[in-house]
Amino acid sequence: MSWTANNNQTGIFVAQKMGWYKDAGIDLEVLPYSGQRPTEVIAAGAADAGDTNAEAVINAAINQIGVTMVHNTQQKPSYGILLKADKAEVTRPRDLDGLTYADWGSATIRAQVQDMIKNDGGKGDFKTVNLAGPDAYTALNEGRVDFTTGFVTVEGERAKLNGTPYKTFAFDNYDVPANPADIGIVLSNNFIEKHPKATEAFTQATQKGYDFALNHPEEAAQILLEANPDAHLDPELVKKTQISLSAAYWKDHEGVTGHADLRAWQDYINYLQKKELLHDATGAPVTAALSANDMVTNRYLK
Structure with a gap:
């Protein structure tokens, strides 16, 4: 497995x-x-x-x-950008410019995030903090980072159950080829x-x-x-x-x-x-x- x-x-x-x-x-x-x-x-x-x-x-x-x-x-890909639903200032990917991303260390995902932001009219410039696994979601929920990436299925459902729902952006909705x-x-x-x-x-x-x-x-x-x-x-x-x-x-x-x-x-x-x-x-x-x-x-x- x-x-x-x-x-x-x-x-x-x-x-x-x-x-x-x-x-x-x-x-x-x-x-x-x-x-x-x-x-x-x-x-x-x-x-x-x-x-x-x-x-x-x-x-x-x-x-x-x-x-x-x-x-x-x-x-259909279920992997994408996750951020807290109450982050009102972010309504679309280009709003992520200048914010802090919990980076898993994947060059592929980082490139997809940058291209999504650029395809939405942004620059694709953001700060990164290297975190992996549950640490990324903990940092997101505690407000130490602004966004991360993950599966909108399991992580999205987990966030709802925990009372900290996410808003999501899917790569393929912004002309970024996804897995x-x-x-x-x-x-x-x-x-x-x-x-x-x-x-x-x-x-x-x-x-x-x-x-x-x-x-x-x-x-x-x-x-x-x-x-x-x-x-x-x-x-x-x-x-x-x-x-x-x-x-x-x-x-x-x-x-x-x-x-x-x-x-x-x-x-x-x-x-x-x-x-x-x-x-x-x-x-x-x-x-x-x-x-x-x-x-x-x-x-x-x-």
């Missing part, structure tokens, strides 16, 4: 609970979060599949880590090549689990909670986040889950290359052409 159990993996636990992997002839073992990226765990041969995002898949391709996304779980798969399921290319039938069986069982979550979010959230008692998940947050994801972020152009928008993938790859945000093992910017078709496929879906 890319993190401790959360809504990103709901479909996996649903398919496991319903016996759909077993019916497909798949004996699935879910490994706990190890602190390593799923692509690294797969590269080490410790796993065949994992959940991750498009940028991780792109970087895996650059570094010749053989993985392919077979289920593009999230269709076409904030979350998706990848398989190792080695597994795909050796086991094409099992690849299809795994992918379609997984799709069935996420389709169930799409149409039955509260029941799916309950399955996630029951499958992970040691994760100490907040039941209300899990259910509200799942309802949000299922209502606005997971349905694809086929009306189900999993199908990738290859044009959105290619636009995102081109944006990262143009901004020199992709680097090879030597640290040099990647200039060779990269194709989304080498990184994600809809071939194994129903």
Whole structure:
């Protein structure tokens, strides 16, 4: 898993609970979060599949880590700028010029924030404070920073439950190419090549689990909670986040889950290359052409 159990993996636990992997002839073992990226765990041969995002898949391709996304779980990006709802002086991204940003250290996200502000008529100039994880949200809620970035789904719902709601700005609303798969399921290319039938069986069982979550979010959230008692998940947050994801972020152009928008993938790859945000093992910017078709496929879906 890319993190401790959360809504990103709901479909996996649903398919496991319903016996759909077993019916497909798949004996699935879910490994706990190890602190390593799923692509690294797969590269080490410790796993065949994992959940991750498009940028991780792109970087895996650059570094010749053989993985392919077979289920593009999230269709609409939910990552964006977050700030307290009562910050009345900020009504649009250009108002963020000169303010203080809790920076996670991601050059990609920083570039997206700057481009959003510029595309809204601002300069893209702001102060930064390096904070990560819960520290960024704590600093935001305490007024020590003016804005940060995060998932408007889980962090937005958490803020509402805590009585400190956020206002949000989405990158794609301001002509900034955003991650076409904030979350998706990848398989190792080695597994795909050796086991094409099992690849299809795994992918379609997984799709069935996420389709169930799409149409039955509260029941799916309950399955996630029951499958992970040691994760100490907040039941209300899990259910509200799942309802949000299922209502606005997971349905694809086929009306189900999993199908990738290859044009959105290619636009995102081109944006990262143009901004020199992709680097090879030597640290040099990647200039060779990269194709989304080498990184994600809809071939194994129903």
